[in-house]
Amino acid sequence: MRITFTCNGRLTEADGVWEGESLLYVLRERVGLPGSKNACEQGECGSCTVYLDGDPVCSCLVAAGQVQGREVRTVEGLADGDELDPVQQAFVEAGAVQCGFCTPGLLVQTHDLLERQAQPSDAEIREALSGNLCRCTGYEKIMDAVRLAAARRAESAERVN
C-alpha cells in the first residue's frame, strides 16, 4: 500500500509498504530517518518515540496504515538546522548519553514534557520518562540533563520578557 503523511514538516510518501510494517520501520527503512531506534519492538522501552499529531507515541506499535494523512515529528525534526534544540544541547552538556540507543526517544519525550510542564519536579520527570528505558542505567545524568534543559528554557523565556 501507499501511505502519505507529513514528516518533520515535509509531505512524505512511502510506496510499496507492507501492511505489517510499523511507523518505526517506515521511518527507518523507507524514509531514511534512522534516528528513532528499534530496540524492544513492543512498546516497552521508548527508544522509538516520535510525535504523532503532536503527542509522543511508540512508533513500533503504530501500524503503517494508521499514519495515513497524519503528522509525524521525529528526533531529526527537533533541531533548527545546525542549531540543536535546547533539550539536545542539555543532554550533550550533562553527559546524558552513554551507548546512545535510548537517547533519541528520551529527547522527544523530554521535549514534550517541557512543552507541557516548563518546570517539572523530579517526580514529574520520572513519571514522564517512565516509558523510556536506558540499558546503560544512566538515569542520574539523564535527570541532570532534563533539569538543565528546563533551567535553560526558563532563562531564555526571561530574556524574551
Place this chain on the structure above:
Amino acid sequence: MRAFEYAAARTPADAFARTTPRTAYLAGGTTLVDLMKLGVVEPDAVIDINGLGLRGIRLDRDGLRVGALERMSDVAEHPVVAAEFPVVAQALQASASPQIRNMASIGGNLLQRTRCGYFRDVATACNKRQPGSGCPAQTGANRGHAVFGTSASCVATHASDLAVALVALDARVELAGPAGRREVPLADFYRLPGDSPQVENDLRPGELVTAVAVPRLAFARRSTYLKVRDRQSYEFALVSVAAALDVRNGTVRDVRLAVGGVGTRPWRLPLAEQALRGKRLTEATARQAVEAGTADARPLAFNAFKPALLRRTAVRTLLALGG
C-alpha cells in the same frame, strides 16, 4: 508477523460489513500490533476504526459518557473526570507509559488481553490462545496470576486498571454491531474463564465497544485508585484497589470497592461493601469487612502473598479516603 489486509472503515456499517471471524478491529493499536508481532493474534484483515468518530467526554444529568476512541491520556487529564471521578483519572494515570497512554483508546484498554507470560509466548501451551492445549500457569510461573475467579483452564489476571475503577462505579459499555446497539453493565461484560477462557467477554461477532457510561454518583468525588506494583511506574498491578466512599461523621453511608491484579476479571467486593455500610470507619471495621469480602481468595504456589497484600492495600485505601 503473518500477512494481513488493512482497511480503514469510514462508517460503522462499513466496518460491520468487513468483519468475519478472522478480522480484528484496530483503534490505538498498542495491544493489537504488539500481539500480532508476537504471533499471538493472527487476523486475516485489520479494520481501522479510527475514522468512526466515537469521541467525546461529556458529563450530564445521567453521568459521564466517554467515547470508545478517546485516548487514555485525554480522559486521564480531563478536568471533569479528575474532579467528579478521580478514581478513573488515577487508574488511567497509573496505567502503562505516557507514550502508550497517548495512543491507546478507552475501548481498547477495556479489551486488552492478559499479560500472562504463557498467553504471550506462542512456544507454550495456553487454553486462552489455543483452546484445549493446557494451562502451564496452574503450576508454573504464576506470581502475577489471579486468586479470584480462576478455573482449571485458566488463572490469568485481567490487566486493565481502568476496568477496575469502572466496575466499582457500576459503569456500562455501549456496544454496536451488525444486529444493532445495546448496553451491558461492564461487570457482566467480562466472562469468567470456566472451561472456555478463550471467550473473554460478551461481544458478539462484529460488535464494537462504542462508549463507556458511568452513572452519576455524587460521592465518587471522594474516590481513589491505589496500585501496588514491582516498580513505581509503568508496571502492571500486583494488587490494586478502586474505592469510593460516602462517609458522614465517621460513619459509612455507602461505599464502592473493586480490586485488580487479583481477578480473572475486574473484581468487585460486594460483601466488603455490605459489611461496611452503617459502620463507623476504623481500622478494625475496615479490616473485618475486607477480610469478609476476600475470604474466597485461592492463591497459587507463587502468589500466596496476594490476599494479604490486597487486604492491607484495601484497608489503607479506605482509611485514606475516610480521613
